[in-house]
Amino acid sequence: MAGFDKVVNSYEAALAGLEDGMTVIAGGFGLCGIPEGLIAEIKRQGTKALTVVSNNCGVDGFGLGVLLEDKQIKKMIASYVGENALFEQQLLNGDLDVELTPQGTLAEKMRAGGAGIPAFFTATGVGTMVAEGKPHKVFQGREYVMEESITGDFAIVKAWKADRFGNCIYRHTAMNFNPMAATAGKITVVEVEEIVEPGDIAPSEIHTPGIYVDRVILGQFEKRIEKRMVRG
Template sequence: MAGFNKVVTSYDEALAGLTDDMTLMVGGFGLCGIPENLIIKMRDLGVKGLTCISNNAGVDDFGLGLLLQKKQISRIYASYVGENALFEQQMLSGELDVILTPQGTLAEKIRAGGAGIPAFFTATGYGTPVADGKETREIDGRHYVLEPSLTADFALIKAWKADTMGNLIFRNTAMNFNPMMATAGKITVVEVEEIVPAGELDPNFIHTPGIYVDRVIKGTFEKRIEQRTVREG
């Protein structure tokens, strides 16, 4: 990787500098649009004491569930946790500190972090345990909760296509949390299905500019489906 060329050729290079006790943002929604191989590499590196910011924690044997198996995650900010029995066990036993966050609030906390906004008021969660310990304020007769923004040491992202300068295109619902997380990491690492030369992507269709991206690596993906539902014949 040199100059404007963001491409790396190994997962060791992609995750260089990742150490214990760091905060990570991990893209995806369920198993859709997760950086599969970057997660596997984190498992193999054995980093621990991690704080993860992700919509959910994958399933027991895939996605962030792989890190839970080795108890590498100590805290997680998440919105949906219903597909992972191991997550539930570790939360109830006190091994895992879980900050459950309304999904829209989680998305805005990440977006605000990437935009340099330290906090914002939202009506969501007022009068519930979500607001415990947080500043509240009445504005024009409605009550709001002050939510701090989120940033991370690393943002691990999955995109469909990138050019060598790190400009990204996401595909369909695999976009989910990935674009906003790409802006909120000190180091943003992107795993993609295809890398093309700079200038080949139509600038009108780029979702994330390369200015936010530090490293790009081409991967191959299983794209596992959490629950497959088909119509009876």
Template sequence: MKKVYANATEALSGLLHDGMTISAGGFGLCGIPELLIDAIVDSGVKDLTIASNNCGVDGFGLGKLLDTRQIRKMISSYVGENAEFMRQYLSGELELEFNPQGTLAERMRAGGSGIPGFYTKTGVGTQIAEGKEVKIFDGEEYILERGIVSDLAIVKAWKADDTGNLVFRKTARNFNPPAAMSGRICVVEVEEIVERGSLDPDHIHLPGIYVHRIIQGDHEKRIEKVTTRKREEA
């Protein structure tokens, strides 16, 4: 099976449709699939449901899809750092399903593992638990969370071989592997595609069985918040 494609537009060809659900990897601006996001913006597909920790920042990452009003609903943990996200939500233009970060990551992983749901203590007694099944285990309350299976997963990895075995770099491992697992189809952008067999099996973070299409590209790697200190005088 051919998995390597020339660019993001080609890799997403035939996969996008209005009203679809997309799982997106990354955390803040770390490890986000920025090239695939740009291609989705250019496609004009709309009424999207996006499952992602957050929605980028104003004018970058998933924030671009907010600017073009292509997102109908976000399934997220964090809405900070993006004024347009907050504005659309508070004005009723954007539907939002809040999830604790660990719960969201586990919902993606569960969906990709064929697990339809799981019980967790996180969120018990809060708005997170409203409308959800509650069950008692060992005298403690747990709420049922459903696994997420999306139409498409878009993720960013550091390296891949042509079979789709992936290596993520540092904190890019937080949401990218579970997001990749949760998609019926997974498209990955990487910094480098290496020769088959060159990756140490012990260093592979996600096996190629989850990956359907791969592109290699250049990435901006924007810093979300730049913090500096004054240079000390010699």
């Protein structure tokens, strides 16, 4: 990388500095909008004892699910378990620490972390196991629970297009958790389908400004469908 040019040419360079025990925030929802190549590189490097923050943990054999195979994930902070048999098995066996968080709360934890807000109050989860042991406060007659924000050592994100300065555009539902995740990492790495020159993306079209992005890599995506439903 030189100056404002954030493009790297290898996955090894994209994840340089990732070490055992770090926290990784990953964009995506199911298998939609996941940084496939970056996840595969974590698998290849064999980095272990990771805390991973994402909506879910992929599926067996793909997405974040591949990191379960060699028990690279120590703790998963997610809102959805999904159809991942290995995830369920490791959870029940006590091999994986899981912190289930309501989906909107998880998104706000990332957004708040990226905005430098240490905690916030929400009514979501009040009166349930989600709120146990957390501070409560009443505002205008309604009870709220305090949730702490989340930041990560790394954020790995998938975007449709980015320029060399790191300004990103997400496409359709692949936007999901990616914009929030991108703001919440000390080092944010974006894997994209296309890299363009600065100025080719109109300022009004930018979803994530390059100020949040440290590295950009051009990826190749399989784009699997998590569960295909067809009419009988």
